[in-house]
Amino acid sequence: MSNFSVGFRSSGHVQILDLKGELDAHTASELEAAIQKCQVNRQVHIVINGSSLMYISSAGLGVFMAYIEEIRENGGDIKIAALQPKVYNVFDLLGFPMLFDIVDSEVDAIGKFEPSNA
Amino acid sequence: MAEIESKTVFLKRWTSRIARRGLPLLFLSLFGIGLIPSIGFHFIELTSGKPAGTGTEILYYACVIAAFGSLWIWMKMFFQDRRESPLRLLWSVLVSGLFLITIAGVTARFGTISAAGIDLPLGFSPETGVPLTSPTIIKMMVVSLAQILFAFLIIHRFQQLVLVKRTRSSQRNWYIMLTLMAVAAITTITKPAGDAQNEWQDVAFIVSVVFMLVNAFKLSWIVFLSFKEKVATIGLCFVLAVLLILGLGIGNSGVNILVPRSFEYLEFYFVPLASFVKQASIFGILYCITAFLSLLFHLPTTGDYEQREGERATMFSMAHLVSQVFDAEKLFATVASAPVVGGSADYSWLAMPDHQSGSLQYRVMSTHNITKERLTEIINSDQIIEELKISRVPILVSRASTDHRMNLRSGNDKLGSLLVAPLIAREEVIGALFAAKRVINGFERDEVGTIGVFAAQAALAIDNARLFEQQVERERLSREMSIAREVQLRLLPQNVPVMSGVSMAASSVSAQEVGGDYYDFVRLGEKKLGVIIGDVSGKGISAAFYMAEMQGIFQSVSRLAATPSIFLHYANVALAESLDRNIFISAIYAILDLDKENLVIARAGHCPAAVIRLNGEARFIRTKGLGLGLDRGELFARSLSEETIALQPGDVFVLYTDGVVESRSADGEEYGYERLLKLLAEHRYDDADGIHAAVLRDLRGFMAGEEYDDDMTLVVLKWHGIPSDSFISREQALHELA
Numbered sequence: 099m100s101n102f103s104v105g106f107r108s109s110g111h112v113q114i115l116d117l118k119g120e121l122d123a124h125t126a127s128e129l130e131a132a133i134q135k136c137q138v139n140r141q142v143h144i145v146i147n148g149s150s151l152m153y154i155s156s157a158g159l160g161v162f163m164a165y166i167e168e169i170r171e172n173g174g175d176i177k178i179a180a181l182q183p184k185v186y187n188v189f190d191l192l193g194f195p196m197l198f199d200i201v202d203s204e205v206d207a208i209g210k211f212e213p214s215n216a
Numbered sequence: 217m218a219e220i221e222s223k224t225v226f227l228k229r230w231t232s233r234i235a236r237r238g239l240p241l242l243f244l245s246l247f248g249i250g251l252i253p254s255i256g257f258h259f260i261e262l263t264s265g266k267p268a269g270t271g272t273e274i275l276y277y278a279c280v281i282a283a284f285g286s287l288w289i290w291m292k293m294f295f296q297d298r299r300e301s302p303l304r305l306l307w308s309v310l311v312s313g314l315f316l317i318t319i320a321g322v323t324a325r326f327g328t329i330s331a332a333g334i335d336l337p338l339g340f341s342p343e344t345g346v347p348l349t350s351p352t353i354i355k356m357m358v359v360s361l362a363q364i365l366f367a368f369l370i371i372h373r374f375q376q377l378v379l380v381k382r383t384r385s386s387q388r389n390w391y392i393m394l395t396l397m398a399v400a401a402i403t404t405i406t407k408p409a410g411d412a413q414n415e416w417q418d419v420a421f422i423v424s425v426v427f428m429l430v431n432a433f434k435l436s437w438i439v440f441l442s443f444k445e446k447v448a449t450i451g452l453c454f455v456l457a458v459l460l461i462l463g464l465g466i467g468n469s470g471v472n473i474l475v476p477r478s479f480e481y482l483e484f485y486f487v488p489l490a491s492f493v494k495q496a497s498i499f500g501i502l503y504c505i506t507a508f509l510s511l512l513f514h515l516p517t518t519g520d521y522e523q524r525e526g527e528r529a530t531m532f533s534m535a536h537l538v539s540q541v542f543d544a545e546k547l548f549a550t551v552a553s554a555p556v557v558g559g560s561a562d563y564s565w566l567a568m569p570d571h572q573s574g575s576l577q578y579r580v581m582s583t584h585n586i587t588k589e590r591l592t593e594i595i596n597s598d599q600i601i602e603e604l605k606i607s608r609v610p611i612l613v614s615r616a617s618t619d620h621r622m623n624l625r626s627g628n629d630k631l632g633s634l635l636v637a638p639l640i641a642r643e644e645v646i647g648a649l650f651a652a653k654r655v656i657n658g659f660e661r662d663e664v665g666t667i668g669v670f671a672a673q674a675a676l677a678i679d680n681a682r683l684f685e686q687q688v689e690r691e692r693l694s695r696e697m698s699i700a701r702e703v704q705l706r707l708l709p710q711n712v713p714v715m716s717g718v719s720m721a722a723s724s725v726s727a728q729e730v731g732g733d734y735y736d737f738v739r740l741g742e743k744k745l746g747v748i749i750g751d752v753s754g755k756g757i758s759a760a761f762y763m764a765e766m767q768g769i770f771q772s773v774s775r776l777a778a779t780p781s782i783f784l785h786y787a788n789v790a791l792a793e794s795l796d797r798n799i800f801i802s803a804i805y806a807i808l809d810l811d812k813e814n815l816v817i818a819r820a821g822h823c824p825a826a827v828i829r830l831n832g833e834a835r836f837i838r839t840k841g842l843g844l845g846l847d848r849g850e851l852f853a854r855s856l857s858e859e860t861i862a863l864q865p866g867d868v869f870v871l872y873t874d875g876v877v878e879s880r881s882a883d884g885e886e887y888g889y890e891r892l893l894k895l896l897a898e899h900r901y902d903d904a905d906g907i908h909a910a911v912l913r914d915l916r917g918f919m920a921g922e923e924y925d926d927d928m929t930l931v932v933l934k935w936h937g938i939p940s941d942s943f944i945s946r947e948q949a950l951h952e953l954a
Binding site: 157159194 | 751752753754755756796797798799800802821822823824838840841842843846847851855874878886926
């Protein structure tokens, strides 16, 4: 019944997670598992591609909060890209743009990593 | 009508009674009626001194056949429903046989005619076969009857033994034998008494004997006997065989010394009957001999058999497993000990995943005759269990000392062989039952089977115990959840405050028993009111705890905070300590000041409040601000901003949680901000209650029976613009205008 999935891609040293479907309290654990997997593989440069993410609930947003601190401590970051307007609105209402780099395209997001790792 | 019915019932009862009691009586009388003329026939011969004519002879044959046919049927009825133990049965046959042979033996020896020169021990004329004296006839009758009764008894009684565990073929063989015996007997009807059988008669006789042999090996009842019973039965069979050989004998063989010339008497009475008795006697002897030998061979293995049966019985008795479904620990102990208690093993133990600690790692739950510590030393259970999960059939280690999964060099427990049976319930391996013996190659194939079957049953019992536990746990949880729900409902305001010139309405529903939505009011002065709405991220019990914490913070801190943003800052600091990293709370805090006629509002990541003016202007108040707990330092404070709205009469303020705007229709469409704003604008003339009700009504219509997926809270405030006591409702105003 889960209508949420995470796809893994990489571009250079950046791990791209393609989120698809609806991220809510029931499916949050799948994103958690995906981010944990990145951590295990020592990939701390993570781009979330939200072009196919149709819905996000507060529990879904909580996943980002749960890991961001640790990833940043390890010199990495989570950048969020290509969100649907409605989903962006949810991020925006909570003030996520103040906490995360949220950009329009995946390329921009990957670009944001470049200077620190040049 | 009733009369007829009662008559039918009456008739039926009588027919069944006649069938039950009357029929045997009828056949017994038929026997008597046939017997008397057959005796009379011999007296006629005695008085006439010459053999009877053919017609009379045929009549005689008919009488005898009818008489003994009836006797046969009567005996069949008599013994039909008797089910006795083989021992009792043989004993009763032996006693009856002894009695009959004694009567025959005594009669045969009594009053023989033996004058000098003539040797006529039977008393029949050697030329004509006619009886010479009346005692001869009586002797003949008594000796014959005793033998016939004994022979019939043998057949009828042994039938029960032969047909133990009856199959179609065993039953067919039995009736074929009886038929052949009858045929062989009838073929002798032309044979004069005392003569030898001709070839045809011999052939019929031999065929009959062949089927006797077939039936003589039907000895299934032997295996069910205990050791003592077997010994007793051996004795009985032996004595009975001897009695048959020496009493009934086998024809003219001369061994029937207990009743001299018994066969000849019979032949003088009726040759086919003599033949039948001879055959019955042969069958009896054969059967007793095969039983005797078979018992003799079975005797040494009876102990093993009984032990095995005992093991089986212990292992298979589900009753003691089922009764322990309510006590899992005890059940584990019973299952673990079963192989040892049943006598199949020297040590045994049970390994299962530990559900209480939540670990899926297998743990030894219960042991018998061996300690858990010792086990972990000598055996690598995990590896065996992994194999078991794949194979799902019992694993047998015949020589434990050379197995790579064991470490038996240390210690002095002698562990020779090991058997591991999987516990499978609902297609899943839920555990493993280990049984070990001190000797190598200790487990026989049937033990592997028995322990395997037991393990399967134990798995069911354990699975049931688990289900039961879960059910109890679920009920307990649901009780506690309903208590939690009541507590949470008490954390929300029971009534909206009453304030002159302001109407208010509020409600909150949770998707589950408890939720993370919060709203509250605080009186900050006679004309000053604080109102808050909050939404804890996530749902259910964890959200409910933070909601309760939020309520505590609000009730204690709100009065100390001069402005909404100061309150939110305090709240953020207070929550920082306790909030999980992935949990945050969105909130809006507004202070309504009727003296200053304004509303000051600050938003911490929450869905923006809606404001609707009387002129139809409707908008969301989207001030900046992070959700509570998203940042625990300065960023939060810096992110906050306030908006002050000068009140105009008719202003409506609506606070809500995302559950409202994210409600979905059956086709998955979201309710949305636009629709909410439009609806509020349409109802801007209503008071707070009316607007509140209109929104809920519209939501219900929109969702059309879909379940609430999220907690949903709605707070409506309306400033009517007419301060203090002069406030009248819209209905009143309209009424006065009219």
